[in-house]
Amino acid sequence: MEFSDNVNYVVLSNNADKKFMSKFGMYQVIDVLSFEKLKNTLEMFPSKRVVFNESLSVLSNKEKKEILELLNKQSIHYINVTSNVEDALFGDYVIVYDEDMKVLEGNRDVVLKNEKILKKLGFGVPFVVDLSIQLMYYDILDRVYFDVNNLLEALWN
C-alpha cells in the first residue's frame, strides 16, 4: 500500500490480523501500549510515518489529543488501523475494509457520510455524524457535523 506524505490516515478494519497488518510492512507498527509507553516511544521515533494497530483505542480522548499533538510537533504522520469508527474523526483520509477487501476510501468527510455502508459493515458512523444525518432527515440541520461542539452550536444557538 502506498500513502501520500503529509496525510494522516485512518484504516477501518473489522479484522486486522497479522496478514492484514503485513500490508504496512514497510512502516514500523506500534501495537497497544499504555499512554506513557506510547508517548516515550513516539518521542524517540526514528521515522516520519507510524502505523498504529489499535494503539489509540486504549487512550482517553485527552490522551489521544496529546499523542496527536506530539506527532504533529515532530512532523510524524500516522496510519491508524482501528475498528473504532469514532477514531476516524481524527484522520484526514479514511480507508474502509471488510476483512481483506477495500470497500471505501476518500477524504474523511466524504467517507463518513456513507452511513448505510458503514452501518452494514458493522462500524456504524461516529455519533456526531449519525445525529447530524438523522437531524437532516427531520429538516433541523442542513449539513453534517464532525465536531459535537459545532453541532451543539448550530442546534441550540
Next chain:
Amino acid sequence: MELSGLEGNIIGVISEDYKNEDYCGKVVKDIVLKKASDALKMVGLGENTLECNFDDLSHGNQNRVILASKLQDKCIILNNFSIGLTNKDIDFFKKLFKRISGYGRKIVLVDINSNLFFNLVDKVYVLSNEILYETSDMFDKSLSKYIDLPKIVEFTNKSENKGIKINHYKELDELLKAIYRIKS
C-alpha cells in the same frame, strides 16, 4: 482488589491495575480448553480458529478467544475487551453477556470504552487498590473525571450546559424525537 467480590452481576471497572494473562506464543486450542468448538461458536469464531496462533489474530479475535476460554468460569473477568470490536460486535457481546449473566455467571469488564458499559452494566467502579468511586448511573457527571462518557451522554450533558434540558435517553431514536419536540 478482588474483582469477583464487587457487587453486581455485570460490572464495569475503570482501573489501570489489571492486565490480561500473557497468551503470546500460544495456539488457540491450548487456550480454549473446555468445550472448545461450542465456546468459539458462541463468541462468533469458527472451529478453524483452534489451530491459529493467538499472536496472528486481530485484537478483536484475540478478545473473543479469551472470552471463549472463560465461558465456564463463575466470574468472567475481561480486560479491555472492546479493543478491536466494531459497534455491531459490541452490541452482539452486550446481548451475549446478558444471556450469560442469566445463567448465574458474574461478568466483570475492565475497560476504557464506556460504550461497552452503556445499557449493560449494573454498576461502574473506579478502582486503584481500593474503590475510588462507584455509581449505577452512566449519566452520573462525576464519572467523567475517570472515563470519557458515552457520546449520547456527553451530548446530553453539553446540551444541559447550554441551558437545554434533555431527559436521559439511551437510544438515538428517543433523543432525536426529544430534539424534534424542543425545536418545533
